[in-house]
Amino acid sequence: MNADDLLPRPLDDYLAAADAEQFPGLRPGAVRLDSPAGTLVHAAVRDGIADYLGGPMVSNDGEPFPASRHSDELAAWARGRVAALLGAPAGEVLFGPNMTTLTSMFVRAVEAGVRPGDEIVCTELDHEANSAPWRAMAERRGAVVRTARTRDGRLPAEAVAELLTPRTRWVAVTAASNALGTVTDPAAIAAAAAGSGARMFVDAVQAVPHFPVDAAAWSADAVVVSAYKWYGPHLGALWVSEAAAEEAVLPEQPPSAGTALPGRLETGTLGFEQILGTGIAAEMLLRRDRAADAAREERTAAAIVSALRRIPGVRLVAPPEPGERRVPVVAFRIDGVPADKAAAALAEEGIAVTHGTFYAAAAMRAAAPDGPEALRAGVSLYTTERDAARLAGAVGGLAGRPADRKG
Template sequence: MPLNAEAVRACYPALRDGAAYLDGAAGTQVPDAVIEAIAAAYRTGIGNVGGPFAASHRSDAIVAGCRAAVADLVGGTADGVVLGPNTTTLVYRFAQALSATWRPGDEIVVSRLDHDANVRPWVQAAARTGTLVRWAEVDPVTGELPTGQYDTLLTDRTRLVAVTAASNILGTRPDVPAITAKAHAAGALTFVDGVHATPHGPVDVTALGADFYATSAYKWSGPHIGAVAADPALLDTLRPDKLASSSDAVPERFETGTAAFADLAGVTAAVDHLAALDDTAAPTGSRRERLLASMGAVETYEKELFRTLLQGLEELPRVTLYGKPAARTATAYFRVAGHTPAEVAHHLADRRVNVWHGHNYAWELTAALGLRDTGGAVRAGLVHYNNADDVARLLAGVAELSS
C-alpha cells in the first residue's frame, strides 16, 4: 500500500511552521512520539546504570531497549550494537581499535564516494601505523563507484575496506554486497557507512556483508545518537582504550562516559515510529518484520516523489545536476548557472524552502566532481515526511533563478 504521507506529516510538529524541509540529508525532524519518549524519561526519573534503585533500573531498560531497536532496524543483534554521541565519534573509536593491529606494509581501501567521517579516521590511523591507503575512485559523470576496481585494489595485505551504502550528496548506492564479498575473499574486514542509506529503505547488515555498520538516529527521525552494529564475537576481539574502572564487556567497552539515557529512549521511539509507517503491515508481526514492510513503503514513496523532483530540475534551463547513478536515494545535487550555491540556498530560504549547499562533508567526492573549491552545489533531499507540495515549492524557487 502507498505511504499515507499526510498522516505521517501530522506526526511531526515542526512541519506545522509551513517550511518545506528538504534538508533531511543533514538531519530530520522528529515526531511527537520521540519528543514524548525523551520527555517521559526525564519526567519519570532516570539515574546512571547499574544501581539498585528504580531510576537506575529504568536507565538499564532504556539502554537495552535502544540496542534492541537499532538491531531490529538494521538486522543485527542487540548485544552487538555500540552506542555513542554521533557516528563520526564512533568511527574514530573503531579506527583506533582496529588500527592497533596494523603494521607497516598493511593496506586499507577507502572510497572517494564517502562522507569524510568514513574516510579521514581511517586515513589518519593509517598514517600513524605506516599503513598504505588505496583509493576507490568515482566516475565523475555518473557518480557511480565501479565495483571492478576492487579486484586490483585488494591484496593479501588489505586489512580493512571502508565504503558507504549511499552517497550523502549524489545518493549513489554502490554494490556493497559485491564489494564486501571481494574484501572478505581477500581476508579484509568491512566498515559500511549506512548513515545516509538507512532512512531510505530496508537494511540488512548480513546481506550487505558489513562487519561493521554505522548509522545515525538523527537521520531517521531520532535524536543525535550514533550506533555501530557488529557481530559481538568480532567486537570481543578488539581492545579499545578505556578507563580501567569501566566495563570490559561487549558492547559497553566501546562506550566512553555516561550515555544520554533520555535520548536513547528517543531512539527506540524513532524505530517504533518507522515500524508503524506502513499501517497495512500485520500488527502482530515482529518489529523487524514491520520495519521491513514500512521501510519498503518508504523507499517506494520516495522514489515516486523524487522522480518528479529530478524531472523538474532536468527541465529547467541553466540547471546542472551532478551524478546519474542507476541506484540512488532521493537526493539531488545541483547548480544554477549565474548563481553561487550559497545564493541559491538563500533564495530558497527566503521562500521557506530548506536546502543545504557546499561540500556537505563529501570532501573527496566534491573534489572529484571539481566543485569543492568553488562552493560545492545545492543539495535537496527527500525523506518520508516530504510531499508533492515541498517538491513544487523547490522547483518554483529554482525556476525563478534559472529562467
C-alpha cells in the same frame, strides 16, 4: 519492555496519523528539504523523551533500585531495536554522540591489528568521517591507504575489488552517498573483501532512512548510523560483529568503563533519554511499510529531478540514470549563481536546502570537476510533491534572474 511501555499512548496510534501530523516540527509554508543533514523528530520520539525526563525513572544504570534497573532495561531494549533495524546478527550495538565520533573510536580500537605495510581501502564516494579516521590510523601505523575511485558519481563493486590484496585489513565504504544519492553494493564488496581476508566497515547513515539495511546479508563487520538522520535524537549508533568487537580495545579507555562490552568501547555514561529516543525511532521505522515509503520518496525525488531538468541553466550533479537505484538526494547547480547565495535566496522563500560539498568533497570534485559546490535537496517521510513544485518554481526564478548570476 516495548515501545508502548515508554510512550504516553501506543506507537501504532502515532503511526495511524497522516505523515505530516507525525512530525510536530513541520510549519505551514515551510519546505524542509534538508533531511540529508538531519530530519525532523517524530512525535513519538518527542513524547517518549519528555515523559522519561519528566518522570521518576531518570537514573544512571548498574544499580539494584528500580529507576537504575529501568535504565539498564531501556538501554538493552534500544540496542535490540537498533540491531533489528540494521538486520544485524549477533554482536554489539554501541552508542555515541554521532557517527563521526563512533567511527573515530572504532578505528582507534582496531588499529592494533594493523601493521606497517598493511593496506586500508577507502573510497572517493564516502563522507569524510568514514575516510579521515582510517587515513590518520594508517599514518600512525605505517599502513597504506588505497582509494577506490568513483565513475560518474557511482562506485561499482569492482572499483573496490580491484584494489584488494592479501595485505588489505579493512575496507571502509558507504552504503549510500550523502552528497549524490548513489548507492553501492555492500554485499558484493564484502564478498570481495572476505576473499582477501579483509573486514568491512559500512557507513549506513543515508541508507537507513530510505531502505531496509541488512548487515547480515552484507556480511559487514561494523555498520554505523546516526539516529537524527532517521527522525530520532542527536545520537550515533554502531553495530559491531562479535569477532570485531572482541578484538577491539580502546587503549586509553579508563578502568571505570570496565572490561566487558559495550562499556569497553563506550566512552562513559551516555544520555539515556537519547538512547530511548533512538530506540523509539528505530521501532517506528520497523513498524512502517518501508516499501511504500520508499516508493513515495522515489516519486517525489523523480518529480524534483524532472522539474530541475526542464529549467535552463540548472545542472544536476551525477544525474540518475533510468531505473537506477538511489536514495532521494538530489545535488544540483544553478549556472552563474553561487551555491551559498542560492541557498540563502531559497531560505528567504521558506525553502530549506543545504549547500557546499556536504563533507564529501572528493565525491563532489569527481562528479563536478569544474566546481564542486552545489545545492542539495533531500526527500523524507514528510516531503510532498507540492514541496517539489515549490522548489522547482523558486529555482526557476533564480536561474532566470541576471542579477543573481553576478554572485
